[in-house]
Structures are given as C-alpha cells and as structure tokens.
Amino acid sequence: MDCKDEPDPEAEFIPDSSWSLTPDSDTANYFFSGDRDNSILGEFGWNLQSTDLEPIQEEARGHLLRELESSGAMLGSPVAVGGDPAAPVSSGGCGRDVSTSTQPSVSSSSSEDPPEKSTGSGGKSPEIPSKARKKGQKRIRQPRFAFMTKSEVDHLEDGYRWRKYGQKAVKNSPFPRSYYRCTNSKCTVKKRVERSSEDPTVVITTYEGQHCHHSVGFPRGGIINHEATFASHLAPQVSHFFYPRGQVARAHHPTDAQQAPVDAEPCMVSEATPRHPSDEGLLGDIVHPGMRGR
DNA sequence: CGTCTTTGACCCGCGC
C-alpha cells in the first residue's frame, strides 16, 4: 500500500530558519519545532533518560545544535514540552535493551516476543504487550515523534510498510484518526494519522516506537517524502544519541532498501548512521494545541 | 491465496 502510494512532493522536509531546537533540562526532552509555509509544520521531540543519558545529554544537545545550524536551522524560542517525561527511554519496536535496565520496558519484552495477537477478545493493553503489562503497572509510552505536513495524501509514504488496524472519530474534529502498525511482526512501531481540524490541508502524523529493521524502500527518482527527508536531516544525529550505551541505529540506505527484507534485522544496531527517527510519537502530547486544534 | 482495510465491539485510563 504505502509502497504504491505516490510520494507527496509537498511533504519534503526542509529545515530553515523558522525551525528551532528547544532543550528542556528538566525533562530531558528536546523539541524541534517549526512552521514552514507549504512544507511541514510541526515538532520533533524525544526523550533522553536523565539517569543514563546525562553524560551525553550535553553532547547530544551540542551535536544537534550543530546539525541544525549546519542544515540551516536556527535556535529559537522554547516550545511547550509535551510527551511523557516519566516514560523510560526505549528503543521501542523490537529494540533490544536499549532502554535502561531499571525500568519496565516495552522493548524488553517485545524484543524476544513478537507482539502477540493477544489472545482472547477485546483490546488489550494499548501500549504494552500484555505479557509485559503486569497488574498495577502503568502503561508506558514509547518515544514519540510527531509532525504536521501539508499534504492531500493522508498516509504518506515513508519507506516502511504499515497495516491499518483501526480508525476512530476524533472528538472536535470532522476527520477520523487512523491507526497503523508496522507490518514487520517484530516491530512494534505504531503510527497515527489524522487531519488537523483547523486546517484540513495539514496531515498530522505521529510515530511511536522505533523500527528495528530496514525500510522496505523508497521510490526512485529522488522524490522523498517528508519522513524520509526529515530523517535524512535529523535522524542520524538524533538516533545516535537516542540509543544509550553506544548503541546506534543501523544505517538505512534508500538504495538497497528495496532488497532489504522487512524483518531482516533483529534490532541490534551497530555503528553509525541514519536510522529512521520517525518512530516516536503521540502527537497529542507533543504538538501544541495551537498548531493542531484538537 | 495472501495481504490489507473496514468497522463494531471491547478495554483502559482519566476526569467528574
């Protein structure tokens, strides 16, 4: 499906001076936000668990700032911090233990066990595999990443394959919200797509979790969708620091992606670069109300 | 036939 979708030219991410990076020392959240005409509107945020990442937090921050500067972005005013500061950093998806050991982690259970199609009936734990969810345990959200894109296409191609598993009407919005899950059985990344009630031309995409495998490929011809482009600009750096203890995302090459089996990789990431960063997110907590109009 | 979408029902968290 996705792979057949026409990439949306309008969705290209081009950071410019209207974008800003906002570190939040208290919650260790960093938000990248901006407002760009005819391109992308939104924010990018991720959590760095203070206990484990403090030592690299500053470095990460500096690194990010440099990257943003080099890519034309400019530091700016703070944006509202949403997200779930209390949530443990997790690799998400089938992340192997990139999360800290002291906290219950989604990845710890999901890494070995593919998300079971939960037995029984009815919805199970929305955010945590039932296996890992114990009585009294609060649901834990994975790192989130959300952004808004001006596009006529709801579900934008991003190099990964998604399976729609639900759609719900959103309160105070005429547009429904769609729920997608990565088709890779070992990957627990989820994605929500909805249109802004204020501006129907704006598509709000929210990711949660991180892919533990290669993308399935991008369309040839250099047309890049918003996510891919976004990734190429920021993901490498972000993911690098996102993974504690030196675990870094595996490179994801658009060129070989077409051959890369969706679930070829177990999640251990090795040296280097770009990894899809687009695996976080519950927009509801990230994008300010003003931008979304929820 | 395999994969994906649709959709109603169910579960859970949260506010009142």
Place this chain on the structure above:
DNA sequence: GCGCGGGTCAAAGACG
C-alpha cells in the same frame, strides 16, 4: 462509581 474518549482487537470483506 460512572461516563467519555482514546486505543486496540479481530472478523469479515475487498483487492491484487
């Protein structure tokens, strides 16, 4: 405790 809204499940159908 109850109701609401969000999130997920899973059966059924559509599609290639």
